Amino acid sequence: MRWSADYAPLREGLARLVEPWMPRWSLEGRAHLPRRGAWLLASNHLSPLDPVLWACALERVPHFVADPCVARWCPGPMLEALGVIVLSDARPRFPSLVRRAREVLARGEIVAMFPEGLDAFAPTSVSHFHRGMAALWERVGPQDVPLVPGAIITRQAALVEVPGFVVGRTDGSTLVISAYREVTLRLGPPLQVPVPFSVETATVSLEGAIRGLLSGGGGGR
Numbered sequence: 137m138r139w140s141a142d143y144a145p146l147r148e149g150l151a152r153l154v155e156p157w158m159p160r161w162s163l164e165g166r167a168h169l170p171r172r173g174a175w176l177l178a179s180n181h182l183s184p185l186d187p188v189l190w191a192c193a194l195e196r197v198p199h200f201v202a203d204p205c206v207a208r209w210c211p212g213p214m215l216e217a218l219g220v221i222v223l224s225d226a227r228p229r230f231p232s233l234v235r236r237a238r239e240v241l242a243r244g245e246i247v248a249m250f251p252e253g254l255d256a257f258a259p260t261s262v263s264h265f266h267r268g269m270a271a272l273w274e275r276v277g278p279q280d281v282p283l284v285p286g287a288i289i290t291r292q293a294a295l296v297e298v299p300g301f302v303v304g305r306t307d308g309s310t311l312v313i314s315a316y317r318e319v320t321l322r323l324g325p326p327l328q329v330p331v332p333f334s335v336e337t338a339t340v341s342l343e344g345a346i347r348g349l350l351s352g353g354g355g356g357r
Contacts, residue, residue, distance in 0.1 A: 159316035163193045165323030165349075170282050174241035175326070178269045179286040180262050180346055181250035182314040186288055187220075190248065193321045198248035199240045201233065201268075221247070230268075234275045241276055251342065262347055270338035278333060282326035285342060287349035291318035322349045 177198055179190065191197045199219040206215065207222060215222055221240070224232045237247045249272070251265035273283050294315040324345050330337040 160318045161189060161193060161316075161321060163321045163323070168284060168323045168325050169195065170284070170326070172244070174244050175246055175282040175284055176269065176273060176276075177246055177248040177284050177286055178251050178342055178346065179248070180288055180350065181252050182288055182290065183316065184313070185316065186250065187248070189288065189316075189319065189321060190286070194246070196246055198246035199237075201237075201247065201249040203253070230271065233268075234272060237272055238276055241281060247272075251339070262343070262350065265339050265343040267335050267339050270335045270342060273338060274333055274335055278329045278338075283338075283342065284326050285324040285345040285349060287322045287324075287346050289320040289322060289350060290314050290316055291320060324349050 177190065177194075179186065187198075187200045190200075197219070199221050201221045201223065202215070204223055204225045206220065212222075219240075221233065221236050223229050226232075240247050249269045251269045252263040253266045253268070269283070273281065294317070296313050296315045297310050298313055299310060327338070327341055327345060330341065
């Protein structure tokens with residue numbers, strides 16, 4: 137099944153359907169949203185609820201990049217319908233991600249990623265970012281596709297311990313996940329393109345921008 141813009145009404149409908157049961161949330165930095173065309177979103181990651189929060193808050197529902205482990209607890213056809221880009225189990229999987237992301241971006245839509253990957257869900261800290269988002273940005277054209285940093289900030293949250301295998305960990309660890317009561321989503325200005333472009337530099341800049349948003353800067357209205 138190919139990705140299709142025909143799924144957009146279903147994704148948006150599902151996001152609105154669950155919105156009444158969502159925690160209280162607000163969006164800061166709306167002025168930083170690109171008004172038209174394709175763009176990338178990168179955010180810290182505190183809970184499996186995060187994609188739904190962003191889907192409810194943004195004017196256009198993003199296509200989130202997800203680890204293959206999500207297929208263990210969500211049927212593939214439903215993931216397709218929601219527009220989730222599930223990373224391939226086969227190696228190398230980056231070329232497939234680039235191809236699918238380009239298809240989405242060519243339609244003027246949004247691709248979103250949590251650069252902490254499976255190291256996320258640390259409520260009191262941000263894990264060091266993986267290079268995947270910056271590498272994807274390089275491949276899809278940083279001069280043409282803005283990369284917008286976002287932050288999820290919990291105002292009230294209960295901490296819930298869950299077995300690591302729920303999100304794909306195989307080391308037997310236990311994860312602490314935020315169960316939100318109140319949350320702020322904060323957007324910063326699109327990242328400046330490094331010249332010359334360097335994946336490492338872009339990754340460090342992206343992590344720094346999101347840490348800055350979490351500490352209270354850069355959001356605006």
